[in-house]
Amino acid sequence: GAVVSQHPSRVICKSGTSVKIECRSLDFQATTMFWYRQFPKQSLMLMATSNEGSKATYEQGVEKDKFLINHASLTLSTLTVTSAHPEDSSFYICSAPGQGAHREQFFGPGTRLTVL
Amino acid sequence: GDSVTQMEGPVTLSEEAFLTINCTYTATGYPSLFWYVQYPGEGLQLLLKATKADDKGSNKGFEATYRKETTSFHLEKGSVQVSDSAVYFCALTLSQAGTALIFGKGTTLSVSS
Numbered sequence: 001g002a003v004v005s006q007h008p009s010r011v012i013c014k015s016g017t018s019v020k021i022e023c024r025s026l027d028f029q030a031t032t033m034f035w036y037r038q039f040p041k042q043s044l045m046l047m048a049t050s051n052e053g054s055k056a057t058y059e060q061g062v063e064k065d066k067f068l069i070n071h072a073s074l075t076l077s078t079l080t081v082t083s084a085h086p087e088d089s090s091f092y093i094c095s096a097p098g099q100g101a102h103r104e105q106f107f108g109p110g111t112r113l114t115v116l
Numbered sequence: 117g118d119s120v121t122q123m124e125g126p127v128t129l130s131e132e133a134f135l136t137i138n139c140t141y142t143a144t145g146y147p148s149l150f151w152y153v154q155y156p157g158e159g160l161q162l163l164l165k166a167t168k169a170d171d172k173g174s175n176k177g178f179e180a181t182y183r184k185e186t187t188s189f190h191l192e193k194g195s196v197q198v199s200d201s202a203v204y205f206c207a208l209t210l211s212q213a214g215t216a217l218i219f220g221k222g223t224t225l226s227v228s229s
Contacts, residue, residue, distance in 0.1 A: 006159075034216045034217075041222075041224075042221060042222070043205065043219045043220060043221040043222050044160075044205070044217075044219045046216045046217075046218075049216060093159060093160065095216075095217070097215075104150075104162065104165065105162075105209070105216075105217055106162075107152075107159050107160040107161075108159060109158060109159035110158075110159045
């Protein structure tokens with residue numbers, strides 16, 4: 001099956017710094033990728049849809065200036081958490097739809113962000 | 117709006133017990149339905165899926181049937197193992213190109229030997 005990677009898998013940063021998370025589709029192209037956030041013991045909440053060659057689409061309540069998304073190529077989307085604060089600590093997961101008729105989503109392994 | 121409701125956990129079972137995790141959905145159109153599993157410290161993995169009414173998805177002894185009349189997609193396994201301990205997410209997506217998944221809140225399953 002299709003593989004999606006994320007880097008880094010874990011990151012710890014100081015409050016006020018920015019952190020970049022990469023999401024790559026390794027063996028297929030993805031014009032669209034999705035970024036989710038998962039709080040402890042809770043479900044995944046869609047943050048934004050990353051579109052190659054155009055602006056990302058953010059879900060209601062998600063600050064676009066806080067969570068910068070860049071879909072630089074057909075295999076790479078990046079999420080930058082700007083001026084991170086402890087409340088941004090979370091598990092961030094990306095996904096990309098495959099090529100099948102029902103566009104099965106393939107998920108990255110996630111990035112654990114801890115802001116001190 | 118579209119949504120997924122699944123039973124709250126945690127679910128605690130002994131090895132070889134029967135498992136049911138209920139999932140119901142609300143959706144406009146004709147969704148595809150999925151069960152994802154998240155093992156401790158890992159990302160989500162697709163467990164099974166069904167793309168139209170009456171389809172049965174199955175994998176690793178797990179099964180779920182797409183019931184349009186009851187808008188349900190309950191997950192079952194006849195005999196659970198300790199290695200099945202994980203968080204299980206029911207999800208849907210509309211049968212359109214590239215739409216994001218809508219997830220239920222997840223159900224934690226703990227199986228003891």
